[in-house]
Amino acid sequence: MNQLLLLSPEEAALRRGNLQSLMRAKGLDAMLVCDNANLFYLSGRVFAGYAYIPAEGDAVWLVRRPVELTGSNVCYIHKPENIPDVLLSQGLAAPDVLGLEFDIASYSMVTRLMGVFDGSRFENANGILRAARSVKTAVELSMLRESGVKHVEVYRHIPALYEPGMTDHELQVGIERVSRIEGCLGVFRISGQSMELFMGSVLTGKNADEPTPYDFAMGGAGLSPTLPVGACGEEIKEHSTVMVDMSGNFTGYMTDMTRVFSVGEISDEARKAHQCSIEICRMFEKEALPGVEASTLYRMAEDIVAERGLERYFMGHRQHASFIGHGIGIEVNELPVIAPRSRAVLEVGNVIALEPKFVIPGTGAVGIENTYHITADGPECLTPAPEEIISLV
Amino acid sequence: MNQLLLLSPEEAALRRGNLQSLMRAKGLDAMLVCDNANLFYLSGRVFAGYAYIPAEGDAVWLVRRPVELTGSNVCYIHKPENIPDVLLSQGLAAPDVLGLEFDIASYSMVTRLMGVFDGSRFENANGILRAARSVKTAVELSMLRESGVKHVEVYRHIPALYEPGMTDHELQVGIERVSRIEGCLGVFRISGQSMELFMGSVLTGKNADEPTPYDFAMGGAGLSPTLPVGACGEEIKEHSTVMVDMSGNFTGYMTDMTRVFSVGEISDEARKAHQCSIEICRMFEKEALPGVEASTLYRMAEDIVAERGLERYFMGHRQHASFIGHGIGIEVNELPVIAPRSRAVLEVGNVIALEPKFVIPGTGAVGIENTYHITADGPECLTPAPEEIISLV
Numbered sequence: 001m002n003q004l005l006l007l008s009p010e011e012a013a014l015r016r017g018n019l020q021s022l023m024r025a026k027g028l029d030a031m032l033v034c035d036n037a038n039l040f041y042l043s044g045r046v047f048a049g050y051a052y053i054p055a056e057g058d059a060v061w062l063v064r065r066p067v068e069l070t071g072s073n074v075c076y077i078h079k080p081e082n083i084p085d086v087l088l089s090q091g092l093a094a095p096d097v098l099g100l101e102f103d104i105a106s107y108s109m110v111t112r113l114m115g116v117f118d119g120s121r122f123e124n125a126n127g128i129l130r131a132a133r134s135v136k137t138a139v140e141l142s143m144l145r146e147s148g149v150k151h152v153e154v155y156r157h158i159p160a161l162y163e164p165g166m167t168d169h170e171l172q173v174g175i176e177r178v179s180r181i182e183g184c185l186g187v188f189r190i191s192g193q194s195m196e197l198f199m200g201s202v203l204t205g206k207n208a209d210e211p212t213p214y215d216f217a218m219g220g221a222g223l224s225p226t227l228p229v230g231a232c233g234e235e236i237k238e239h240s241t242v243m244v245d246m247s248g249n250f251t252g253y254m255t256d257m258t259r260v261f262s263v264g265e266i267s268d269e270a271r272k273a274h275q276c277s278i279e280i281c282r283m284f285e286k287e288a289l290p291g292v293e294a295s296t297l298y299r300m301a302e303d304i305v306a307e308r309g310l311e312r313y314f315m316g317h318r319q320h321a322s323f324i325g326h327g328i329g330i331e332v333n334e335l336p337v338i339a340p341r342s343r344a345v346l347e348v349g350n351v352i353a354l355e356p357k358f359v360i361p362g363t364g365a366v367g368i369e370n371t372y373h374i375t376a377d378g379p380e381c382l383t384p385a386p387e388e389i390i391s392l393v
Numbered sequence: 394m395n396q397l398l399l400l401s402p403e404e405a406a407l408r409r410g411n412l413q414s415l416m417r418a419k420g421l422d423a424m425l426v427c428d429n430a431n432l433f434y435l436s437g438r439v440f441a442g443y444a445y446i447p448a449e450g451d452a453v454w455l456v457r458r459p460v461e462l463t464g465s466n467v468c469y470i471h472k473p474e475n476i477p478d479v480l481l482s483q484g485l486a487a488p489d490v491l492g493l494e495f496d497i498a499s500y501s502m503v504t505r506l507m508g509v510f511d512g513s514r515f516e517n518a519n520g521i522l523r524a525a526r527s528v529k530t531a532v533e534l535s536m537l538r539e540s541g542v543k544h545v546e547v548y549r550h551i552p553a554l555y556e557p558g559m560t561d562h563e564l565q566v567g568i569e570r571v572s573r574i575e576g577c578l579g580v581f582r583i584s585g586q587s588m589e590l591f592m593g594s595v596l597t598g599k600n601a602d603e604p605t606p607y608d609f610a611m612g613g614a615g616l617s618p619t620l621p622v623g624a625c626g627e628e629i630k631e632h633s634t635v636m637v638d639m640s641g642n643f644t645g646y647m648t649d650m651t652r653v654f655s656v657g658e659i660s661d662e663a664r665k666a667h668q669c670s671i672e673i674c675r676m677f678e679k680e681a682l683p684g685v686e687a688s689t690l691y692r693m694a695e696d697i698v699a700e701r702g703l704e705r706y707f708m709g710h711r712q713h714a715s716f717i718g719h720g721i722g723i724e725v726n727e728l729p730v731i732a733p734r735s736r737a738v739l740e741v742g743n744v745i746a747l748e749p750k751f752v753i754p755g756t757g758a759v760g761i762e763n764t765y766h767i768t769a770d771g772p773e774c775l776t777p778a779p780e781e782i783i784s785l786v
Binding site: 006034035036040044045046047048049064065066100102108111126169173176177180181183185186187192193210211212213219223226227252318330 | 437461495497500501569576579592606616621644
């Protein structure tokens with residue numbers, strides 16, 4: 001006996017209910033979900049198949065694999081063409097307006113589903129799913145807190161992992177090992193297909209200034225042009241910083257956390273920029289209240305940077321990132337985004353990774369990243385660990 | 394100066410030329426490619442943007458990120474709506490028939506591109522790309538061979554990594570570390586979005602019989618229902634097998650290789666099934682010649698299994714996989730597939746991971762996997778390593 005639904009009935013109803021309110025407001029009669037991250041959100045597990053969510057009432061689970069799943073409304077199908085008959089057998093008529101994951105599912109998959117529901121109109125369901133998932137439930141928050149505790153524990157080991165003469169890659173492999181032993185699942189979920197990363201990034205020296213194709217805050221050449229981001233295999237040199245931004249996915253929900261280490265004396269400019277990042281976090285902890293606009297928070301950070309004359313290093317030097325924070329949970333690129341043109345307004349239950357960072361040419365990257373839960377009283381930090389630059393020698 | 398094109402001009406022309414022959418045969422005037430794996434194939438690097446391949450002539454590289462790339466036909470764009478003007482400036486008229494990656498790109502992306510090329514007709518380009526990539530060039534083969542050599546080297550360390558009382562997860566983390574130190578890039582590329590895996594799988598005892606949602610040959614419960622595949626954190630017990638199927642991505646091209654280890658005496662049934670897998674590989678090495686149908690090879694394997702009365706354990710026990718081999722290269726699920734209903738006919742230059750495996754309830758999984766290059770004289774094994782079950786104690 002292997003229950004499909006691994007959430008409590010109350011938790012499943014809460015998540016579904018939030019989605020259904022948004023669906024009714026947008027005029028959707030149902031949505032059909034097939035993305036792994038969204039299925040995990042709805043059921044507490046990843047399976048191959050679909051979740052059919054009507055605007056009112058229970059979900060129907062349309063499963064291809066694994067075998068042997070049981071529970072209320074669990075129906076096995078061979079192919080999507082079976083879905084309408086299965087829904088009819090559950091007493092559900094074809095929807096007039098059906099939401100599909102236009103931004104995630106392939107063109108072939110979406111057009112195939114459109115053929116299956118050939119009397120329906122179709123809307124993009126991704127906006128609703130992203131909006132619902134941007135407000136975490138208490139159960140999701142407890143998983144994020146658990147990831148944060150383990151994430152902080154892993155980072156405590158970093159100074160002991162360093163040995164003089166090491167490359168950035170060797171240090172990263174040491175951190176990966178501790179992280180995996182601590183229970184990190186390894187997998188780094190990013191919505192969409194254009195961004196890829198393996199467990200995180202360790203950046204030192206001039207490699208921190210290498211532009212990357214991906215929409216991450218920082219760059220790095222990587223070990224190969226097939227994955228051009230992060231550590232490049234060069235020795236960690238004296239007078240350099242080492243920025244560690246490794247995955248915190250211990251529960252299916254991940255925290256994001258960056259800390260900086262140094263080898264020997266580093267420049268005053270680098271120290272000043274690091275302090276500026278910490279100050280931006282302090283500002284955020286005071287100002288990031290429900291109802292505040294994300295773009296306002298971005299501008300307040302920019303002002304702090306400008307006062308210190310650090311603009312040309314902020315969020316990169318040869319290439320600049322266009323945001324300083326992002327929602328996080330099952331995936332690393334959730335809502336809201338803290339960016340100049342963001343229209344987001346902070347809500348209770350948002351979880352945001354704030355990463356005001358700088359690239360100091362020659363020295364490396366500095367700045368910290370914390371994951372914050374937005375409460376009515378302000379942000380709760382899920383990654384509480386020392387924020388100063390920690391000397392490795 | 395950072396050249397976009399990291400392939401030699403001859404190699405780039407060879408890959409493009411193969412695609413262009415297929416495009417002309419299908420009546421495509423051009424294709425627009427945005428998938429990371431396909432961009433890596435065409436240029437030797439991953440970048441954010443598009444490759445525009447006309448049916449005749451040079452590629453045009455339409456780049457969003459990283460900054461500072463140079464070379465012939467490298468054009469920076471902000472958004473896809475800029476593409477037609479850029480193509481005009483390169484002397485290229487709008488195509489009558491444009492190929493797009495229907496099976497990979499999201500519905501939103503494809504419909505946006507259809508709007509950009511509003512006078513064109515559109516075809517699915519994925520079949521052409523998959524067909525071209527299924528026949529490896531000499532340069533690709535040399536990268537696969539390099540991955541194979543390192544992959545074999547990593548597996549040599551496995552007996553020394555085992556300690557009595559270890560869990561499957563702890564052994565896997567040890568292998569991951571050796572693999573990463575040896576230069577494994579970690580990232581495990583799978584085309585499409587429904588399959589996920591972190592670096593590979595270590596299966597022991599009854600966990601080998603846990604069904605998974607994914608279309609892999611073997612299952613396992615995993616550490617979490619968010620990634621239900623592979624090691625589950627249970628102790629490796631006496632009278633069990635340990636099947637190791639870890640990633641061999643050292644060059645952007647990956648080999649696939651499975652070997653089996655044992656702790657204490659294991660059942661005769663398990664030993665017999667393992668020998669059967671080795672015999673199927675021997676059969677494949679003799680029979681897998683250019684011109685042979687993939688479905689014929691599948692049936693020959695099935696016959697060997699049936700002669701030994703092992704059908705109920707073949708390719709799983711509670712849940713069965715529907716293939717015994719798959720193309721491999723930049724991604725793990727390339728063409729051709731060795732399956733009963735496959736229409737593929739083997740060609741010189743195919744690279745195929747053959748994995749005839751068995752799940753013996755109570756004991757674990759047995760069987761091997763090798764990656765083979767199909768030559769005119771038969772398969773060349775890229776993963777030559779001892780194939781017998783290796784005792785860990």
